Amino acid sequence: xxxxxxxGSPNKKGNTFHALNMVGNELEADGIxxxxxxxxxxxxxGCTACGxxxxxxxxxxxxxxxxxNQWIQKIKKVDGxxxxxxxxYSGIPGTMKSFLDRLFFVSGSNGNLLRQKVAAxxxxxxxxxxxxxxxxxxxxxxxxxxxxxxxNYWNVIHGADSGEVNKDGEGKQIMxxxxxxxxxxxxxxxxxxxxxxxxxxxxxxxxxxxx
Numbered sequence: 001x002x003x004x005x006x007x008g009s010p011n012k013k014g015n016t017f018h019a020l021n022m023v024g025n026e027l028e029a030d031g032i033x034x035x036x037x038x039x040x041x042x043x044x045x046g047c048t049a050c051g052x053x054x055x056x057x058x059x060x061x062x063x064x065x066x067x068x069n070q071w072i073q074k075i076k077k078v079d080g081x082x083x084x085x086x087x088x089y090s091g092i093p094g095t096m097k098s099f100l101d102r103l104f105f106v107s108g109s110n111g112n113l114l115r116q117k118v119a120a121x122x123x124x125x126x127x128x129x130x131x132x133x134x135x136x137x138x139x140x141x142x143x144x145x146x147x148x149x150x151x152n153y154w155n156v157i158h159g160a161d162s163g164e165v166n167k168d169g170e171g172k173q174i175m176x177x178x179x180x181x182x183x184x185x186x187x188x189x190x191x192x193x194x195x196x197x198x199x200x201x202x203x204x205x206x207x208x209x210x211x
Contacts (some may be wrong), residue, residue, distance in 0.1 A: 001186050002033040003080035003118075008096030009040040011086075015124035015165040016040075019157045019175055020084045023122065026179025027080075032186060037074070039099050040086075042066060046098040047105055054109035061102050068102055072113070075103070080118040080186055081146075083137050090129030092136050104140050112144060116198055118185045119146040120178055123156045124165055130156035145201075147189070149182035151175070 005024060009016035017036065024034035045063045052062040059076070060069045075081060083100065085092050092100070107113040121137030123130045131154055141148055155178055157171030165171055 001031075001079045001190065002035070002077075003027055003082060003182070003186070004075055004078045005034070005036045005082040005084055005122075006096075006099070007036050007038040007040055008083065008085040008093060008099065009124070010093070010095070011162060012038050012041065014086065014162045015157070015159045016084045016086050016122070018159075018163055018165050019122050019124045019171075020082060022157075022172060022175035023082060023120070023179040023182065026176055027183050030180070030183035030187070032080075032183055037071065039071070040093065040095055042095065042099075044068065044095050044098045044102075046094075047101040053106045057110055059106060059110045059113065061106050063102070068099065068106075071099075072103060072106055076107070076113040078117070079189075080149075080182060081114065082120050082122055082182075083140070084122040084124070085133055085137060087123060087125040087129040087133045090132045092133055100137075100140050104144060107144065112201065115145045115201065117146055118149055118182055118189065120149045120182060121155060122175070122178070125156060125158060126160045127158070130154070130158070147185060149178060149185050151178035151181065 005020040007017055027034045044066045085096050119141045121134050123134045151174045153174050157165045158168045159165035
């Protein structure tokens with residue numbers, strides 16, 4: 001089994017990276033492969049709502065100026081996903097938001113490539129806006145019928161300078177517990193795969209309230 005963590009921070013070895021590694025250490029201790037994909041420093045175009053991913057059904061975004069299509073193929077093959085973000089003005093940074101919008105649009109338009117994968121959001125913040133950002137990350141996961149791993153508090157860790165999150169005792173425990181719970185969910189899902197049939201996918205119904 002394998003988990004990919006998305007580092008949405010522009011700083012490759014910043015506090016988001018450290019937080020993701022705390023979760024990853026627990027996964028690896030349980031025999032689960034772990035990899036961090038750093039996208040926060042890339043030039044990633046925002047979604048243009050062109051609808052071509054739904055029309056073409058080729059698991060690709062029509063925008064070819066970045067590596068999103070390569071990342072989609074990499075991410076769809078793993079068993080678990082962690083989306084990690086710093087906090088900019090009490091929210092997800094622009095680059096990370098563009099990545100998530102297009103990743104989840106393509107996934108949803110192509111049969112929901114991420115459905116029933118084990119997932120979690122992780123946030124690193126200096127002072128405030130952590131729970132708001134975590135809530136925004138969870139919007140993507142809950143919409144996509146993903147299985148969300150939890151911890152003993154909200155998945156937020158605090159620190160300013162790179163590595164300062166290592167001084168947040170409660171934050172470190174949150175990440176450790178998250179890693180252990182995620183590993184357990186992954187193993188439970190694998191162990192029951194041949195015994196319990198998962199719910200069948202339903203065709204999405206759309207209802208507009210303006211007629």
